[in-house]
Amino acid sequence: xxxxxxxxxxxxxxxxxxxxxxxxxxxxxxxxxxxxxxxxxxxxxxxxxxxxxxxxxxxxxxxxxxxxxxxxxxxxxxxxxxxxxxxxxxxxxxxxxxxxxxxxxxxxxxxxxxxxxxxxxxxxxxxxxxxxxxxxxxxxxxxxxxxxxxxxxxxxxxxxxxxxxxxxxxxxxxxxxxxxxxxxxxxxxxxxxxxxxxxxxxxxxxxxxxxxxxxxxxxxxxxxxxxxxxxxxxxxxxxxxxxxxxxxxxxxxxxxxxxxxxxxxxxxxxxxx
Amino acid sequence: xxxxxxxxxxxxxxxxxxxxxxxxxxxxxxxxxxxxxxxxxxxxxxxxxxxxxxxxxxxxxxxxxx
Numbered sequence: 001x002x003x004x005x006x007x008x009x010x011x012x013x014x015x016x017x018x019x020x021x022x023x024x025x026x027x028x029x030x031x032x033x034x035x036x037x038x039x040x041x042x043x044x045x046x047x048x049x050x051x052x053x054x055x056x057x058x059x060x061x062x063x064x065x066x067x068x069x070x071x072x073x074x075x076x077x078x079x080x081x082x083x084x085x086x087x088x089x090x091x092x093x094x095x096x097x098x099x100x101x102x103x104x105x106x107x108x109x110x111x112x113x114x115x116x117x118x119x120x121x122x123x124x125x126x127x128x129x130x131x132x133x134x135x136x137x138x139x140x141x142x143x144x145x146x147x148x149x150x151x152x153x154x155x156x157x158x159x160x161x162x163x164x165x166x167x168x169x170x171x172x173x174x175x176x177x178x179x180x181x182x183x184x185x186x187x188x189x190x191x192x193x194x195x196x197x198x199x200x201x202x203x204x205x206x207x208x209x210x211x212x213x214x215x216x217x218x219x220x221x222x223x224x225x226x227x228x229x230x231x232x233x234x235x236x237x238x239x240x241x242x243x244x245x246x247x248x249x250x251x252x253x254x255x256x257x258x259x260x261x262x263x264x265x266x267x268x269x270x271x272x273x
Numbered sequence: 274x275x276x277x278x279x280x281x282x283x284x285x286x287x288x289x290x291x292x293x294x295x296x297x298x299x300x301x302x303x304x305x306x307x308x309x310x311x312x313x314x315x316x317x318x319x320x321x322x323x324x325x326x327x328x329x330x331x332x333x334x335x336x337x338x339x
Binding site: 029030031032033039052053054055056057058059060063065066068069072081082084090094097098099101102103169217219220 | 280281299300301302304305306307308311312313315316331332333334335336337338339
């Protein structure tokens, strides 16, 4: 056996979002949990350092969302507001501006629905809105499909983060097109790639991290589990496993079998057999 | 009085009212952001933006999101 020493102390294996270094590669949503208490416990169990949230018309009779806001603030995490539900550039830009004022962050998870059937992002509107928002000083995290050319446009505009889907929001189908996602990873080695939707189970997340994806954004898969807190822990472990596997270097896949046990001089072995 | 809408509901308010006054009468709970006729209105402009007949004000606050 070789006594070669491997450096397992990957001290600064952080993921970077517009200059902010994060130790956790899991970003988590705040929606769909069975209760605020479970939401808080699941988010904490996930180890996530970024939580997503959104905006809605206020109902003063329902306390104006102040309870939710207080709970989110108590977590002490980075806030990533989204523009969920926006269908036009104007809607998305205005929602981003409201989010920046309200949440005091330049980060915006830019979502622009192009089709209500699968909530597929509108690539043309996405690029237009991204251009406007970057000029206004936003740090845009665009939710996009796995289309390489749209990714190219977004990076050219100045996006330091891309959030391609694995599959449509809330479907849990995992990574439907590994080739396309791998192409984005390989083509933009200096861009932070976060798979934003479609992750349904921890093995999907591991697969993405093994491919070199930088991080995962989760919501439904955790919130809709029978035990969201336990599922949050499972995802945290799966993401860590996938990242370690990527850093370790995966073996090359082969089409023919190759014995792992040495065969020479094994019982019944014959030189000319 | 003039007729406006706040969060899609009809609302009556005195002529020459500012957005700041409308928010107080609506009992808006901070923190919030505001759209006036579907355009973002920075909070610094609430005191000197005057409402007119038919204006649509939206008071927006934080909710859960993915």
